[in-house]
Amino acid sequence: MKDEFFKSMNAVISKCLPGNSIDCVVFGYENYQLKTLLLKWKQEDLWSLPGGFIYLDEDLDAAAVRVLKERTGVTSMFLDQFYTFGEKERSKMNSKIISARFSNYTQQDLFGKNNFVEWIDKRFITTGYLALANIEKTLVNPDVFSEKYAWVNVHNLPELLLDHNKIIERALHQLRIQLNYMPIGISLLPEKFTMQDVQKLYEAILQKPLERSNFQRKMLKLDIFKREEKQLTGAANKAPYLYSFNKEKYNELLTRGIGFNY
Amino acid sequence: MKDEFFKSMNAVISKCLPGNSIDCVVFGYENYQLKTLLLKWKQEDLWSLPGGFIYLDEDLDAAAVRVLKERTGVTSMFLDQFYTFGEKERSKMNSKIISARFSNYTQQDLFGKNNFVEWIDKRFITTGYLALANIEKTLVNPDVFSEKYAWVNVHNLPELLLDHNKIIERALHQLRIQLNYMPIGISLLPEKFTMQDVQKLYEAILQKPLERSNFQRKMLKLDIFKREEKQLTGAANKAPYLYSFNKEKYNELLTRGIGFNY
DNA sequence: ATTTCAATGTATCATTATGACACAATAAAA
DNA sequence: TTTTATTGTGTCATAATGATACATTGAAAT
Numbered sequence: 001m002k003d004e005f006f007k008s009m010n011a012v013i014s015k016c017l018p019g020n021s022i023d024c025v026v027f028g029y030e031n032y033q034l035k036t037l038l039l040k041w042k043q044e045d046l047w048s049l050p051g052g053f054i055y056l057d058e059d060l061d062a063a064a065v066r067v068l069k070e071r072t073g074v075t076s077m078f079l080d081q082f083y084t085f086g087e088k089e090r091s092k093m094n095s096k097i098i099s100a101r102f103s104n105y106t107q108q109d110l111f112g113k114n115n116f117v118e119w120i121d122k123r124f125i126t127t128g129y130l131a132l133a134n135i136e137k138t139l140v141n142p143d144v145f146s147e148k149y150a151w152v153n154v155h156n157l158p159e160l161l162l163d164h165n166k167i168i169e170r171a172l173h174q175l176r177i178q179l180n181y182m183p184i185g186i187s188l189l190p191e192k193f194t195m196q197d198v199q200k201l202y203e204a205i206l207q208k209p210l211e212r213s214n215f216q217r218k219m220l221k222l223d224i225f226k227r228e229e230k231q232l233t234g235a236a237n238k239a240p241y242l243y244s245f246n247k248e249k250y251n252e253l254l255t256r257g258i259g260f261n262y
Numbered sequence: 263m264k265d266e267f268f269k270s271m272n273a274v275i276s277k278c279l280p281g282n283s284i285d286c287v288v289f290g291y292e293n294y295q296l297k298t299l300l301l302k303w304k305q306e307d308l309w310s311l312p313g314g315f316i317y318l319d320e321d322l323d324a325a326a327v328r329v330l331k332e333r334t335g336v337t338s339m340f341l342d343q344f345y346t347f348g349e350k351e352r353s354k355m356n357s358k359i360i361s362a363r364f365s366n367y368t369q370q371d372l373f374g375k376n377n378f379v380e381w382i383d384k385r386f387i388t389t390g391y392l393a394l395a396n397i398e399k400t401l402v403n404p405d406v407f408s409e410k411y412a413w414v415n416v417h418n419l420p421e422l423l424l425d426h427n428k429i430i431e432r433a434l435h436q437l438r439i440q441l442n443y444m445p446i447g448i449s450l451l452p453e454k455f456t457m458q459d460v461q462k463l464y465e466a467i468l469q470k471p472l473e474r475s476n477f478q479r480k481m482l483k484l485d486i487f488k489r490e491e492k493q494l495t496g497a498a499n500k501a502p503y504l505y506s507f508n509k510e511k512y513n514e515l516l517t518r519g520i521g522f523n524y
Numbered sequence: 525a526t527t528t529c530a531a532t533g534t535a536t537c538a539t540t541a542t543g544a545c546a547c548a549a550t551a552a553a554a
Numbered sequence: 555t556t557t558t559a560t561t562g563t564g565t566c567a568t569a570a571t572g573a574t575a576c577a578t579t580g581a582a583a584t
Binding site: 456458474502 | 557559560561562563564
Binding site for chain 1: 534
């Protein structure tokens with residue numbers, strides 16, 4: 001039992017770079033709320049970001065793609081490195097968590113040669129990746145430390161492992177800045193959507209109300225949408241048009257960018 | 263001699279995180295050209311970015327501040343982490359460079375226990391920092407590997423160590439994006455300057471001509487300048503006004519940002 | 525069947541921003 | 555005194571923006 005666990009973990013760490021990790025802030029959009037994917041640790045009341053280590057022969061960016069694939073099943077999502085966190089104290093809590101987590105093991109179990117506990121009880125530098133996912137299209141698969149997952153409103157988060165709250169804070173800041181020079185949302189919205197859907201998404205990200213008709217005018221002027229037929233299903237009001245993204249024009253705008261020109 | 267060098271290097275590496283480094287892209291502005299600070303290696307025809315390692319008890323960001331201080335003497339410059347480079351092959355050339363560099367040493371010298379060469383001949387992940395410096399105010403101090411330095415036009419760079427060309431390319435990209443949502447330049451311009459100076463700087467960064475009178479109107483509308491007296495010295499033309507930055511308003515705009523609003 | 529309700533698509537309009545260009549002013553050189 | 559280059563400012567047509575208005579229209583309520 002003990003042997004099994006440590007044998008498998010030692011196998012993992014022997015293939016990974018020591019002292020470096022990645023953490024993914026996966027944003028999703030559901031019920032008009034901006035959410036992020038969290039994993040709950042086995043046994044403990046502790047939530048954390050999905051993350052992982054970098055294989056010795058693997059590019060850093062590739063590690064992020066792999067971890068995201070392992071956790072969500074999705075490969076083709078918006079994924080962007082946004083910051084590397086290297087405060088000297090940031091991973092200090094690892095040892096506490098580890099000792100609580102493995103309190104039924106002996107010191108020898110925990111600190112034998114080439115041991116996982118010893119390996120992880122070091123200072124780590126982690127690189128944060130920002131991902132945008134369509135919640136309905138993901139099939140979340142918790143990692144070996146986790147028993148379950150949840151999509152949690154980013155504006156109502158519990159206290160997380162280590163500096164993960166800070167990492168999410170920074171990812172959100174980055175997302176808001178990105179909104180100012182590139183259209184985001186193709187990854188967060190369903191295939192077809194209304195302009196109100198887009199507006200609600202932007203409001204959820206920016207956390208401020210936007211004027212409806214001007215927002216619509218401005219968005220449509222970007223010329224990245226294709227207007228579909230009228231939406232028939234619906235509520236007690238005039239049926240809105242459905243839109244989809246014109247992916248060529250969307251991607252072109254992504255690379256060209258929008259914004260302040262001199 | 264040999265002993266001296268390795269003793270000092272072993273002392274250095276024993277205090278540093280293995281496998282992680284930082285590289286600084288220091289932009290400066292001189293003769294209407296955007297330049298970056300490069301160091302030339304001793305003996306070899308090889309240039310590289312100023313960089314360094316992270317002390318075991320030092321924050322990542324603090325390491326960047328320290329390295330910048332050690333190389334340029336300046337502490338209070340604009341400094342921003344912009345990307346972490348972790349391609350698996352990126353530091354492969356270290357071994358070649360090392361062996362060329364130390365070709366007069368024996369294998370035993372080079373690969374003894376706890377040896378600097380062994381330490382550096384590993385895969386490294388490096389975090390890039392973008393700095394803006396006033397060239398006249400810096401006092402460059404090459405590191406132990408370097409014999410001299412130079413401020414080189416970023417649009418006319420030689421082939422550099424490892425992936426340093428790529429790192430500069432990305433820093434420049436980041437700088438251009440930053441221009442779109444924050445005013446940059448207070449660090450690159452002298453205390454007092456003309457609007458033409460600002461325009462030339464922007465043209466050097468963006469590599470495209472800007473329309474004079476509209477540029478002036480747009481910049482002044484940002485309301486971050488203080489108009490000083492007329493410039494008396496000068497060429498065969500009407501004397502332009504001198505400006506300085508209103509630092510309160512400048513910093514406020516830096517945090518608020520400019521750009522596309524929804 | 526008619527009315528009510530809520531949200532949509534579009535329009536208006538005053539204000540501001542933008543790009544292109546014009547031109548008198550002026551410091552120094554010819 | 556004239557020439558030259560650059561500056562500060564103005565004009566003007568066009569586009570973008572923010573605030574608001576209103577007729578339209580599905581579905582629910584009466």
